[in-house]
């Protein structure tokens with residue numbers, strides 16, 4: 678399903694169809710769903726990712742464990758879900774816009790989260 682949605686997103690982007698967004702929305706919620714965040718992890722820089730993690734995430738998920746936030750270690754979330762969680766936040770988790778965590782830093786962060794087992798390794802699409 679995720680793969681199909683990703684394909685749709687790519688096709689829509691390629692054709693520039695304005696209607697695509699609304700046709701795939703609906704049940705996924707107001708954000709348009711995780712499809713907007715799909716794609717392979719675009720970095721292998723786990724050291725940079727660890728620095729980002731320690732700056733923004735570690736207080737609530739210390740080394741992937743539980744504190745103010747739940748344990749995320751060994752959750753093996755998809756990269757799309759993890760991107761969405763970081764960008765949009767959640768119940769008592771703040772959102773981190775691009776002004777705080779750049780696109781490059783987010784990808785490095787995901788690469789580091791793979792080493793925690795928090796995110797599935799999707800380096801290959």
Ligand code: HEC
Pocket residue numbers: 730733734735736737738745746747748749752754759762763766767768769770771773786795
């Ligand atoms: C102020 C505390 C706080 C900070 C900072 C924070 N989180 Fe969270 N996080 C939470 C809480 C609370 C939840 C549970 C609520 C939810 O799922 O939306 C959560 C949920 C998550 C989840 C989903 C866990 C699951 O099992 O569904 C992921 C993944 C996650 N956080 C990653 C991160 C990352 C990566 C960062 C740093 C960019 C971060 N968090 C920063 C508090 C925080």
